[in-house]
Amino acid sequence: MKGVVIGGEVGAIIAREKPGEKIELGELLISDNSSSKILLQVYDLSYGSQFSQQDRELMSGIHMEDSDTDFFEKEHRSYVLAKMKSLLTIRQSGSSQTVSSTKDLPDFFSSLREVCVDDLGFLNSSNNSLFLGNVRSGSKVLDVPVRLDGRSVLSHHILVTGTTGRGKSVFLSTLLWEIVKNDWCGVLVLDPHDEYIGRVRVGLKDHPRSEKIFYYTSDSSFPGCRSLKICISVLKPGHFDGIVEWSSAQEDCINAYYRRNPSGWIEDIIMEVPLSDSRFHESTVAVVKRRILNILNLSISNNNIVGSGIFDVVHGEGTVRDIVNILRNGCIVLVDTSRIGGRTELLLGSIVSNEILKSSKIFGEKNISILIEEAPRVLGIDVLERGSNIFATIAREGRKFGVGLIAVTQLPSLIPRSILANMNTKIILGTEMKPERTAIIESASQDLSSDDRAIASLDKGEAIITTNFSRFAIPVKFPSFEEHVLRDKSEKIQKRLFGS
Ligand SMILES: Nc1ncnc2c1ncn2[C@@H]1O[C@H](COP(=O)(O)OP(=O)(O)O)[C@@H](O)[C@H]1O
Numbered sequence: 203m204k205g206v207v208i209g210g211e212v213g214a215i216i217a218r219e220k221p222g223e224k225i226e227l228g229e230l231l232i233s234d235n236s237s238s239k240i241l242l243q244v245y246d247l248s249y250g251s252q253f254s255q256q257d258r259e260l261m262s263g264i265h266m267e268d269s270d271t272d273f274f275e276k277e278h279r280s281y282v283l284a285k286m287k288s289l290l291t292i293r294q295s296g297s298s299q300t301v302s303s304t305k306d307l308p309d310f311f312s313s314l315r316e317v318c319v320d321d322l323g324f325l326n327s328s329n330n331s332l333f334l335g336n337v338r339s340g341s342k343v344l345d346v347p348v349r350l351d352g353r354s355v356l357s358h359h360i361l362v363t364g365t366t367g368r369g370k371s372v373f374l375s376t377l378l379w380e381i382v383k384n385d386w387c388g389v390l391v392l393d394p395h396d397e398y399i400g401r402v403r404v405g406l407k408d409h410p411r412s413e414k415i416f417y418y419t420s421d422s423s424f425p426g427c428r429s430l431k432i433c434i435s436v437l438k439p440g441h442f443d444g445i446v447e448w449s450s451a452q453e454d455c456i457n458a459y460y461r462r463n464p465s466g467w468i469e470d471i472i473m474e475v476p477l478s479d480s481r482f483h484e485s486t487v488a489v490v491k492r493r494i495l496n497i498l499n500l501s502i503s504n505n506n507i508v509g510s511g512i513f514d515v516v517h518g519e520g521t522v523r524d525i526v527n528i529l530r531n532g533c534i535v536l537v538d539t540s541r542i543g544g545r546t547e548l549l550l551g552s553i554v555s556n557e558i559l560k561s562s563k564i565f566g567e568k569n570i571s572i573l574i575e576e577a578p579r580v581l582g583i584d585v586l587e588r589g590s591n592i593f594a595t596i597a598r599e600g601r602k603f604g605v606g607l608i609a610v611t612q613l614p615s616l617i618p619r620s621i622l623a624n625m626n627t628k629i630i631l632g633t634e635m636k637p638e639r640t641a642i643i644e645s646a647s648q649d650l651s652s653d654d655r656a657i658a659s660l661d662k663g664e665a666i667i668t669t670n671f672s673r674f675a676i677p678v679k680f681p682s683f684e685e686h687v688l689r690d691k692s693e694k695i696q697k698r699l700f701g702s
């Protein structure tokens with residue numbers, strides 16, 4: 203027994219802690235009734251005492267002077283009070299469980315116990331295919347895997363948020379590792395820290411199905427990698443939306459060149475090939491040319507266009523098409539963007555994402571997700587005020603075609619509410635800053651208004667998952683990636699040796 207219900211109201215049930223027990227913030231407790239049980243979660247702790255403040259001050263003073271004197275009935279008269287909210291009512295019939303939202307209060311003076319594995323069997327339903335972590339009760343980790351319906355979760359977008367260093371990348375490594383095991387989802391990963399392949403440590407290259415991982419990088423020394431080159435002939439004006447801001451005259455100029463020569467418009471601008479109707483001021487063309495050279499990292503040498511970044515005049519004509527095909531086959535494309543600038547990374551993301559959405563509108567038989575770090579770079583309020591872009595389009599309508607975002611940020615408050623609300627699964631890791639917690643709590647799928655303190659105090663790898671695909675906001679602990687890979691591999695070997 204951990205404590206006894208002694209009062210309160212719906213959403214703020216109060217229990218007294220049993221002497222000698224320690225109830226933690228975020229802990230899950232069970233109140234058993236004859237026909238059902240209520241799952242409760244602690245969200246606040248305080249002291250209670252029957253002594254007046256004055257008496258307590260006096261007694262502690264005497265106690266400090268003379269350590270022989272003891273407090274009068276210390277454990278009985280002073281205690282800890284826990285404030286709890288009910289998460290669910292669980293009804294057990296035989297071996298099956300049904301869950302519903304709680305509409306009543308636990309019995310007065312009923313005792314509370316720790317949650318155990320059997321209480322949470324309902325989390326293990328068969329269509330829940332995607333492992334995310336283990337259920338956590340306070341800081342204790344239970345042997346209950348949290349699995350959700352992967353196809354729905356991924357197509358309805360995921361937001362991963364938390365202060366730097368709280369475990370976003372570790373969680374994402376595990377998530378990608380799990381997605382590779384399934385064949386219904388391709389993921390495009392724009393990886394600005396080049397951390398998911400595992401160049402020096404364990405990474406996706408070590409996956410038993412590593413043939414499903416395609417690694418694009420401009421450092422060709424990595425075994426089996428693909429060269430990151432994109433031919434400028436595949437670029438379209440729309441690819442620059444939200445990444446580069448053009449004046450309206452510049453935009454008109456670009457569109458005119460594109461209309462005249464859809465696969466050679468960039469070359470034409472750079473070479474200053476005159477348009478037949480020269481509506482445009484020479485200086486406009488010159489500015490557009492200069493900006494394009496700069497953005498695409500191109501230069502002119504001996505009257506030839508030379509690329510010194512990922513964009514090229516000759517090579518890489520099939521790169522985008524190949525990437526989209528790989529994704530449509532349910533594989534993972536890791537793009538090492540650590541060697542290219544942030545804007546080039548976003549432009550590359552925009553080019554591929556445009557083609558993904560276009561292809562999924564036609565075929566759409568598989569899920570495709572796009573993982574993007576520092577998401578406010580493309581989904582920020584200030585960015586979207588200047589004009590929409592493909593990432594915002596996908597956030598709004600991608601799910602109809604199975605295209606989802608996995609947006610990572612430590613600053614969710616910079617993303618407009620309408621887009622946050624569209625991200626139907628939020629992985630909330632420890633968040634120190636109050637405005638960030640507020641933005642996330644206000645757009646969560648469940649009522650997290652009492653979890654502000656719990657979110658602030660989440661440790662590395664601890665999280666709360668709030669999603670439309672679960673009945674309650676699930677407290678979880680993510681494994682460390684190395685630990686997960688080791689356990690996964692040893693389970694596989696055991697299965698092979700001893701059968702399942
Ligand atoms: N689930 C976890 N279990 C144990 N340690 C973790 C876990 N997640 C993160 N860490 C530790 O925290 C460090 C930072 O994690 P990381 O995922 O890089 O944070 P972020 O991407 O949020 O900045 C890791 O190097 C690791 O040491």
Ligand SMILES: [Mg+2]
Nearest residue numbers: 367370371372
């Ligand atoms: Mg990170």
